[in-house]
Amino acid sequence: MQLNWKVGGLLLGLVFFAAVWLVKPIGVSTQFVILDGIVAEAVNPGLVTQTADSFTSTNTYLAKSGGKYAKAVSNPLNYSFVFVIAMMLGGLLSALARGGIPTADRQVPTLWRANFGDGKIKRYAAAFVGGFIVLYGARLAGGCTSGHMMSGMMQTAVSGYIFAAGAFAAAVPVSLILFKKEA
């Protein structure tokens, strides 16, 4: 199922290049904040307000950097948000075109099953907790694997190297401890 690493890496590199050539470097994790903002604004109107020349928010984080996040919340039809929706479409079509993902693997991935059994609740709980830590960390760092590590290191950004060092310094030991059995 997995493409040969050379073909896959070349295609992935071409996508990252196309993004910075035609628009700007790829990034994803900010859009979790934007979606949170959209939901919060729907529940509690007035979170984001328009100013004379831009947007601001009662939330300090949405209001920072001249209100660029507040602006994206008020106008979800912007490049970065649509980009993530398109990623979902592309991923879905690609998965369907190769016959879809087996039902069992959709619930509990094989490597997890080999180490922790096929209980769904345990796997879903781990994914939920993992998601919380990943996005809290990504926002603290100011980017994720796409924006900091791949786009950043590709541009020789010092921050990209610092991020990658931190990410792998934690990820490899945690994975070695958790996943001792191979799938």
Place this chain on the structure above:
Amino acid sequence: MTTILLALVIGAAFGAVLDRVGASNPSFIGAMLNLTNLNLAKSILLAIGVGSVLMFGGQMLGLVDVGHMSVKAAYAGVFLGGLLLGAGWALSGFCPGTGVVAAASGRRDALFFIAGGLLGAAAYMVTYPAWKSSGLLDAVAGGKVTLGAVPGAKYDGLTALPGDILGLFLGLGFVALAFALPERLNGAPAHAQPAE
């Protein structure tokens, strides 16, 4: 409207490629991070290298707009946040981009990852003022800098080396690293490797 069209095309291509290289499959992420199958790491290194060579090469030939570069600031929180992301990445097998693609391709556990992620992002939005006042978000090493100053870019260089030439060579270095990295670093091969 053109930018929205580009978002659709590039975004869809990115999602499809993440699916095909196996990055949205938690088992492949786990096998990379526990060092038993580094094929995905080789793909990532090659991608960074290819992207770098094309971008800096294109800039030097005048075909790529240097103004499209977007460099993030360096601060202590980048490392700390990286540690957190790494731990959660290893536990769940997803990062923000691959989690979204995995959920769309039918993985149920990825829906829980996204729900946790939305809560984590919201928690950061609420706790942001405390981080801001802690000083951990203050720029270090010059903040928004590249390893060498890139001609025409608005970012300073960490060193006095020419940033575009350095970027080109580092890109080639990443490509070489992708080829040099063995398929596994941890333990004996589980099965015979096919001859190249």
